[in-house]
Amino acid sequence: MGKLFHMMSRTPVIFLLFSLSGAADALYKQWIPDTNYGNKTNWDKGSVPCGNDIVKFLAQRNISVYVKTVHSIQEMWLPVNGEFILPSGGGFTVNSGGEPGCGAGVTTQFKDAESLQWFDPELWKAAASLDDLEKGRFLFSVHEESVPCQNDDVVFRDGTTFRVDTTSNKLIVPVQSVTVLSKKFSRSSEFSQYLGSHSGQMQFHGSSAPSVGAATCEDASGCNCGNSVNHDRICSKVKCAPMSCKKPLYPTGHCCDVCGAIVTVQYTLGFNLESYRNRLQHLFLSLASYRSIHLGMSKVLKSQLFLGVIPRASVAVIQIVLLDGESGELAEALARDILNDVQDQGSNLGISGAEFQASSGAMVVGAVIGVIVLVAGILVLAVLYRRGIVKIPTMPTISVPSLSSLRQSKQEIGEFTDHGFENPIFDQPVVMPEVPGIYGSEAMNSIALKSSGVYFTNPAFDENETSVDFTV
Numbered sequence: 001m002g003k004l005f006h007m008m009s010r011t012p013v014i015f016l017l018f019s020l021s022g023a024a025d026a027l028y029k030q031w032i033p034d035t036n037y038g039n040k041t042n043w044d045k046g047s048v049p050c051g052n053d054i055v056k057f058l059a060q061r062n063i064s065v066y067v068k069t070v071h072s073i074q075e076m077w078l079p080v081n082g083e084f085i086l087p088s089g090g091g092f093t094v095n096s097g098g099e100p101g102c103g104a105g106v107t108t109q110f111k112d113a114e115s116l117q118w119f120d121p122e123l124w125k126a127a128a129s130l131d132d133l134e135k136g137r138f139l140f141s142v143h144e145e146s147v148p149c150q151n152d153d154v155v156f157r158d159g160t161t162f163r164v165d166t167t168s169n170k171l172i173v174p175v176q177s178v179t180v181l182s183k184k185f186s187r188s189s190e191f192s193q194y195l196g197s198h199s200g201q202m203q204f205h206g207s208s209a210p211s212v213g214a215a216t217c218e219d220a221s222g223c224n225c226g227n228s229v230n231h232d233r234i235c236s237k238v239k240c241a242p243m244s245c246k247k248p249l250y251p252t253g254h255c256c257d258v259c260g261a262i263v264t265v266q267y268t269l270g271f272n273l274e275s276y277r278n279r280l281q282h283l284f285l286s287l288a289s290y291r292s293i294h295l296g297m298s299k300v301l302k303s304q305l306f307l308g309v310i311p312r313a314s315v316a317v318i319q320i321v322l323l324d325g326e327s328g329e330l331a332e333a334l335a336r337d338i339l340n341d342v343q344d345q346g347s348n349l350g351i352s353g354a355e356f357q358a359s360s361g362a363m364v365v366g367a368v369i370g371v372i373v374l375v376a377g378i379l380v381l382a383v384l385y386r387r388g389i390v391k392i393p394t395m396p397t398i399s400v401p402s403l404s405s406l407r408q409s410k411q412e413i414g415e416f417t418d419h420g421f422e423n424p425i426f427d428q429p430v431v432m433p434e435v436p437g438i439y440g441s442e443a444m445n446s447i448a449l450k451s452s453g454v455y456f457t458n459p460a461f462d463e464n465e466t467s468v469d470f471t472v
């Protein structure tokens, strides 16, 4: 608390800047699957039915289906409860048989979308902006953060509908906003109303519900994703490939061991996650030699080693995961370049130190010059403390080393190419107070689903039948 107050009072201008910038480091997460009639992956025969085919929807499944164009059918079996969303130009014509080019006609079934889960990291794409989403400039993340974080904007592609199971380990699934058919919901009451609507019930199901308008991330150094409570749920969907490198690494928030490198960055006031991500993008990933590397960067809680040796409570750090899809050598080369950049520019970027681990077994600790002086001060304090001259007040994240344990554990550390220290004064994230009301309501491109959507609840349904014949 004392530390926090000290830093804030020193830098009122920067603090103000942060507060006004609104949501920091929120990403856009786009749901990949759809339940569109015209998407061949939704049909059990692998192709969109044509005019001689008999089309079946599972009777007992609630479903929302988007019909973009006119499709001809022979016969259609509808579910008990569902909706077709028909934009202008979408619809069905009934064919009396013999459509040329359609073959003899088969019975084809719409695939069951019931099991697709929100917490499946394979079903999302992430990008820094809507424009990036559209242009296919996606960001790599660890598994936990492939799924929408509490500060993210969730996008269901325009011109699609979907069905998603939002069951979570918590009662609600908090996100910043949800966009469905170009309509962006960022106010909680409005979105709850949508979830209660017929369309909402056909699209979202499960024992927890998404909730929009979660606290905005006001901290330019990034915010915690919040998905670790669902870690097991997320990882149950992931199949890990066997790794062949010498020393596979396990990034925080990931489900699998990886071959590559992990850079851990300690930040101070002034660090901006988004601009640092852009910096690495432009400085390194745009180079031909590094183009194949996946870089995932986020703020995570990690248990840290004080002075590189003594474990202590977890602190927030910036984790950069580098994967090259191969042995990890290329990732390690990039990690070294990033550390060199930190040595040169760290103090301008709000970085107090960095280290990396690579799956070759290499481990490098680097520090920004200037920090070392402070650490020397701490060491003196530690010695004075041991002699009983100084009593250290409550600083729960630092365990004071005994000199013998220091000496001993130093020998246990592998290959150092550089010795450095992290700065315990600056290792706590600066928690900016939330400023309510900054997240204004954006002008929305509103689409009234009711007017474009045609929905049916089949009143003639008999419990003993499994489907209803929709012959015209």
Ligand SMILES: *[C@@H]1O[C@H](CO)[C@@H](O)[C@H](O)[C@H]1NC(C)=O
Pocket (backbone or CB within 6 Å): 032, 033, 034, 039, 040, 041
């Ligand atoms: C069809 O669905 C798949 C997966 O559900 C998706 O990846 C693909 O983009 C969709 N195709 C179109 C044309 O939207």
Ligand SMILES: *[C@@H]1O[C@H](CO)[C@@H](O)[C@H](O)[C@H]1NC(C)=O
Pocket (backbone or CB within 6 Å): 060, 061, 062, 081, 198, 201, 205
């Ligand atoms: C289908 O939706 C209705 C509401 O429209 C709901 O009462 C019912 O539980 C849902 N059934 C399933 C299997 O999700």
